[in-house]
Amino acid sequence: xxxxxxxxxxxxxxxxxxxxxxxxxxxxxxxxxxxxxxxxxxxxxxxxxxxxxxxxxxxxxxxxxxxxxxxxxxxxxxxxxxxxxxxxxxxxxxxxxxxxxxxxxxxxxxxxxxxxxxxxxxxxxxxxxxxxxxxxxxxxxxxxxxxxxxxxxxxxxxxxxxxxxxxxxxxxxxxxxxxxxxxxxxxxxxxxxxxxxxxxxxxxxxxxxxxxxxxxxxxxxxxxxxxxxxxxxxxxxxxxxxxxxxxxxxxxxxxxxxxxxxxxxxxxxxxxxxxxxxxxxxxxxxxxxxxxxxxxxxxxxxxxxxxxxxxxxxxxxxxxxxxxxxxxxxxxxxxxxxxxxxxxxxxxxxxxxxxxxxxxxxxxxxxxxxxxxxxxxxxxxxxxxxxxxxxxxxxxxxxxxxxxxxxxxxxxxxxxxxxxxxxxxxxxxxxxxxxxxxxxxxxxxxxxxxxxxxxxxxxxxxxxxxxxxxxxxxxxxxxxxxxxxxxxxxxxxxxxxxxxxxxxxxxxxxxxxxxxxxxxxxxxxxxxxxxxxxxxxxxxxxxxxxxxxxxxxxxxxxxxxxxxxxxxxxxxxxxxxxxxxxxxxxxxxxxxxxxxxxxxxxxxxxxxxxxxxxxxxxxxxxxxxxxxxxxxxxxxxxxxxxxxxxxxxxxxxxxxxxxxxxxxxxxxxxxxxxxxxxxxxxxxxxxxxxxxxxxxxxxxxxxxxxxxxxxxxxxxxxxxxxxxxxxxxxxxxxxxxxxxxxxxxxxxxxxxxxxxxxxxxxxxxxxxxxxxxxxxxxxxxxxxxxxxxxxxxxxxxxxxxxxxxxxxxxxxxxxxxxxxxxxxxxxxxxxxxxxxxxxxxxxxxx
Amino acid sequence: xxxxxxxxxxxxxxxxxxxxxxxxxxxxxxxxxxxxxxxxxxxxxxxxxxxxxxxxxxxxxxxxxxxxxxxxxxxxxxxxxxxxxxxxxxxxxxxxxxxxxxxxxxxxxxxxxxxxxxxxx
Numbered sequence: 001x002x003x004x005x006x007x008x009x010x011x012x013x014x015x016x017x018x019x020x021x022x023x024x025x026x027x028x029x030x031x032x033x034x035x036x037x038x039x040x041x042x043x044x045x046x047x048x049x050x051x052x053x054x055x056x057x058x059x060x061x062x063x064x065x066x067x068x069x070x071x072x073x074x075x076x077x078x079x080x081x082x083x084x085x086x087x088x089x090x091x092x093x094x095x096x097x098x099x100x101x102x103x104x105x106x107x108x109x110x111x112x113x114x115x116x117x118x119x120x121x122x123x124x125x126x127x128x129x130x131x132x133x134x135x136x137x138x139x140x141x142x143x144x145x146x147x148x149x150x151x152x153x154x155x156x157x158x159x160x161x162x163x164x165x166x167x168x169x170x171x172x173x174x175x176x177x178x179x180x181x182x183x184x185x186x187x188x189x190x191x192x193x194x195x196x197x198x199x200x201x202x203x204x205x206x207x208x209x210x211x212x213x214x215x216x217x218x219x220x221x222x223x224x225x226x227x228x229x230x231x232x233x234x235x236x237x238x239x240x241x242x243x244x245x246x247x248x249x250x251x252x253x254x255x256x257x258x259x260x261x262x263x264x265x266x267x268x269x270x271x272x273x274x275x276x277x278x279x280x281x282x283x284x285x286x287x288x289x290x291x292x293x294x295x296x297x298x299x300x301x302x303x304x305x306x307x308x309x310x311x312x313x314x315x316x317x318x319x320x321x322x323x324x325x326x327x328x329x330x331x332x333x334x335x336x337x338x339x340x341x342x343x344x345x346x347x348x349x350x351x352x353x354x355x356x357x358x359x360x361x362x363x364x365x366x367x368x369x370x371x372x373x374x375x376x377x378x379x380x381x382x383x384x385x386x387x388x389x390x391x392x393x394x395x396x397x398x399x400x401x402x403x404x405x406x407x408x409x410x411x412x413x414x415x416x417x418x419x420x421x422x423x424x425x426x427x428x429x430x431x432x433x434x435x436x437x438x439x440x441x442x443x444x445x446x447x448x449x450x451x452x453x454x455x456x457x458x459x460x461x462x463x464x465x466x467x468x469x470x471x472x473x474x475x476x477x478x479x480x481x482x483x484x485x486x487x488x489x490x491x492x493x494x495x496x497x498x499x500x501x502x503x504x505x506x507x508x509x510x511x512x513x514x515x516x517x518x519x520x521x522x523x524x525x526x527x528x529x530x531x532x533x534x535x536x537x538x539x540x541x542x543x544x545x546x547x548x549x550x551x552x553x554x555x556x557x558x559x560x561x562x563x564x565x566x567x568x569x570x571x572x573x574x575x576x577x578x579x580x581x582x583x584x585x586x587x588x589x590x591x592x593x594x595x596x597x598x599x600x601x602x603x604x605x606x607x608x609x610x611x612x613x614x615x616x617x618x619x620x621x622x623x624x625x626x627x628x629x630x631x632x633x634x635x636x637x638x639x640x641x642x643x644x645x646x647x648x649x650x651x652x653x654x655x656x657x658x659x660x661x662x663x664x665x666x667x668x669x670x671x672x673x674x675x676x677x678x679x680x681x682x683x684x685x686x687x688x689x690x691x692x693x694x695x696x697x698x699x700x701x702x703x704x705x706x707x708x709x710x711x712x713x714x715x716x717x718x719x720x721x722x723x724x725x726x727x728x729x730x731x732x733x734x735x736x737x738x739x740x741x742x743x744x745x746x747x748x749x750x751x752x753x754x755x756x757x758x759x760x761x762x763x764x765x766x767x768x769x770x771x772x773x774x775x776x777x778x779x780x781x782x783x784x785x786x787x788x789x790x791x792x793x794x795x796x797x798x799x800x801x802x803x804x805x806x807x808x809x810x811x812x813x814x815x816x817x818x819x820x821x822x823x824x825x826x827x828x829x830x831x832x833x834x835x836x837x838x839x840x841x842x843x844x845x846x
Numbered sequence: 847x848x849x850x851x852x853x854x855x856x857x858x859x860x861x862x863x864x865x866x867x868x869x870x871x872x873x874x875x876x877x878x879x880x881x882x883x884x885x886x887x888x889x890x891x892x893x894x895x896x897x898x899x900x901x902x903x904x905x906x907x908x909x910x911x912x913x914x915x916x917x918x919x920x921x922x923x924x925x926x927x928x929x930x931x932x933x934x935x936x937x938x939x940x941x942x943x944x945x946x947x948x949x950x951x952x953x954x955x956x957x958x959x960x961x962x963x964x965x966x967x
Contacts (some may be wrong), residue, residue: 003867003955012859048901049857052930055952056860063952211915213924213946218967248921273947273964413858 005057012057014413016102019046020095021476027091028482034083043091044073050098059105062098065115068122069094075129090125092487093118197259198230198285199267204238204253206277211248214273220254222270227260257285416509419469426466427657427752433459434773467654471506474552474561477516478503481523481550488527495534495545496527502552507559508654511631515561515651518624518635522563522647523548525621530567530645540642542566554653558633561649570639572596597637601625629733629784632658632675660751660770660780663729663742665711666718669778670742671751671770676783678730678737680745688723698723698739700730706738713765713789719743733783740786749773753780765789849966850874850892854884854910855899855928860951864897864928867955871962881905885913888920895966896925897949900936908936908943915944924965 023046026039033039047070054062072091075081093114100112112118201223205216220232235253239245260267264282271280433456440452478500489496507515531537531546538544549564572593579585579599591599603622621637628635633651652658660671661680679700687699688707696707707728711719720726720743728739751770756763756779767782851873855861858879865875876891878884882905884898896914900907907927914920924946929936937948949961 003863003870005863005954007866008859008863011862015858045901045903048930052899052928052951053857053860056863056954057952210922212941212944213922213965215924215965215967218964221967222964270964275941 013106019050020099022046025479031088040077062101071126072122080129090121199258200283200285201256202281204279205250207249209250226262230257232256423466426463430463431771435775438773470509472509473504473506475503497545497547499549505552518627526565530565532568559651564646566644569641569645570597575599597639662746664744665716671778671780676731680729683723685724708738709741731783733787848874849894851895852876852888852893853897854878856880856902867958881910893923899928911943911945
């Protein structure tokens with residue numbers, strides 16, 4: 001049978017990753033909860049599963065390595081080794097190697113360089129575990145030794161096979177019985193006898209043979225495939241009288257003379273599943289004499305004496321084909337089972353053959369009509385439950401089957417693309433429904449409104465549900481953080497207690513995947529730069545052990561991840577100096593503590609005094625901020641000198657839907673992500689200025705920001721070109737603020753984002769598109785992208801200062817003048833769009 | 847009448863592989879991702895073969911085999927257990943629990959079918 005195993009690779013990698021995660025999670029707990037046996041079992045089970053499957057799918061590197069690891073874990077389970085930090089360290093190292101091996105198998109990357117080193121380390125530890133234990137556990141230890149001797153991975157396969165045999169023969173009772181009883185037992189015979197072409201095989205299955213699903217006929221058939229039967233003898237000597245016959249027990253025995261080229265081992269293999277209570281002798285019949293084992297009180301002898309009158313055919317005479325002989329057996333058995341059937345007929349006239357033997361023979365023989373079905377149904381021993389007619393059992397079974405259909409507790413892995421398509425399609429449905437709703441309102445009668453509302457609600461519920469499909473708990477990311485804190489604190493000689501709260505908090509899979517790196521960067525910072533060394537901490541009157549907490553929670557359609565440490569806080573003076581030297585701020589700038597803290601997100605500002613391989617430098621929090629901004633989230637820092645820092649990341653629940661500010665330019669509608677919007681206002685004529693005759697700027701409460709004419713960027717004719725006639729939307733792309741000129745604000749709404757790139761091409765300045773309730777398409781602006789489009793505006797600080805001098809009198813450091821606010825209250829409702837995240841008060845300049 | 851098999855393994859990839867291979871060999875497949883699930887899913891059905899992993903969460907393979915053998919309709923059904931080399935001593939345990947035979951991991955589809963042919967026609 002040709003089956004392409006690569007079809008199962010995806011599933012294998014999926015579950016390997018799951019197992020690796022399980023192992024990591026349990027390892028992280030094992031040091032502190034060494035008593036919890038279940039932890040070890042979990043790790044063992046995970047390793048064991050990886051091992052079993054990796055070999056099957058041909059990933060031998062993984063299999064070999066896991067084998068060594070599994071030995072160590074087994075020693076731990078057996079108590080031969082004790083959990084200590086060195087060992088846990090080795091296990092973590094192994095986990096990393098294993099992760100690397102899985103990755104190597106998955107995407108062809110290099111296998112981990114330190115694999116040999118780690119294998120050596122594991123071997124060394126295993127050797128400790130192999131050391132014989134005194135007295136009581138000796139046998140157990142010995143068992144381990146045979147099984148778990150540190151073999152190099154390459155040799156493990158062959159070795160383990162011999163080990164298997166060794167341990168099996170140890171477990172099997174060989175006793176002083178005259179016949180070989182164990183199915184797999186290798187009789188102590190010399191190699192030369194394997195050359196014998198004729199074998200005498202005697203088989204007497206145990207009386208309970210059929211109860212374990214065994215079938216002697218299959219054995220004989222398999223045997224027949226090895227060569228040719230010279231003769232087959234059925235021994236019925238132990239068959240009890242019919243009235244004492246137990247139909248489910250086996251009372252038969254066979255002697256077969258087999259001509260074959262197969263060696264003894266192959267013949268033994270046929271009977272590999274035979275249980276110990278069965279009798280089996282395999283005797284090579286040399287050209288001449290009988291072998292020893294046969295002559296020693298061979299029960300076959302006696303059996304042969306009482307055999308059925310079936311004539312013994314010899315090879316020399318007729319040379320019947322194996323098939324004929326097999327058929328002979330069938331016939332024989334059939335005949336016998338027919339006898340049995342009639343004999344056991346009396347208790348239940350309705351059922352034909354309550355014997356599995358009957359079933360097997362009936363099936364094997366030429367189609368004996370209805371017999372297979374009835375026989376197998378009746379195989380249920382009616383003796384045990386005599387009152388249960390077979391007819392009744394069947395509908396009940398069908399019912400059970402039906403009930404089972406709806407009871408699957410399995411999780412289903414779904415291809416991400418398919419899921420995205422489904423969610424996308426439901427997004428379309430939402431849009432479609434709202435279009436219908438709008439049209440409906442124009443024409444429909446009042447009595448249909450209820451049903452329309454009902455439909456709308458269902459559609460919204462459906463959308464919510466579809467979005468939840470992509471939601472996964474953040475636990476896996478937290479686990480990575482736990483690991484990093486552990487590794488780093490060991491490396492840096494710091495004592496750190498890591499707490500994670502809200503692991504079950506769910507967010508979009510895409511967001512979870514992308515937030516891992518930024519979070520890890522931040523936690524590295526906390527451990528490396530935030531938490532002081534134990535000595536420093538004690539000197540500062542703090543507990544020697546630092547605490548790093550990560551806390552995830554939902555709030556108002558967003559996920560917050562808060563990372564807190566009780567370290568020394570941001571070094572405000574260092575940040576300031578750095579910023580000065582980089583020209584980010586100037587000498588005269590009066591910056592508040594918070595403003596200085598915020599500078600850590602400025603590109604190129606890393607304050608680590610020495611470059612460490614832990615958090616590096618240069619690419620720092622600015623990259624973190626950019627990554628988070630790409631996820632439509634934001635990040636902020638709060639720090640108190642000597643007390644610690646808190647970094648708060650806010651992320652949208654999903655990327656598929658976002659809050660947007662809809663604006664109009666002539667006939668076109670655009671959407672500005674609400675996250676970027678600070679405020680909207682109408683400038684006075686004196687607020688708009690030109691710098692160097694080229695660049696337009698606008699003044700917002702003392703701050704000078706570039707003015708971007710959207711209509712010009714996008715080439716829209718007929719839009720408002722005089723800023724004092726239109727409205728300006730002040731946006732912030734984290735690198736700076738600027739104002740967008742639009743005709744009007746239409747409102748704020750949730751939009752389902754559509755990827756423009758996938759459907760058309762990447763357009764600079766446009767993040768995507770959406771379909772509005774009325775069916776029109778609106779482009780979603782990419783604020784960061786617009787920065788690239790807008791006229792170059794270096795904003796040299798001198799010019800800015802000049803400008804601020806001119807307008808100094810107008811600068812307002814305090815919030816809006818109430819009169820002015822009042823004056824603007826006539827603005828349409830839609831224009832009062834203000835990001836709730838920001839404390840800047842809504843203000844419109846008249 | 848097609849044959850039917852119960853395949854129980856907590857490893858999705860292994861379960862898929864075994865199920866697919868047996869499916870190709872003409873078996874109708876019922877699956878379970880652990881002993882308990884296998885037991886639940888087997889209720890009311892009849893099988894010609896059971897293939898089960900041993901090491902599983904919730905309910906392990908041996909417990910499943912013992913449970914199945916309690917059920918009269920499973921009395922004569924061949925039960926194969928999936929085992930790894932290091933579990934040699936468990937074969938005996940498995941036999942005692944009522945397993946018919948075993949398949950040593952790693953194995954390929956051909957080997958699986960070979961072993962299955964030993965116990966099912």
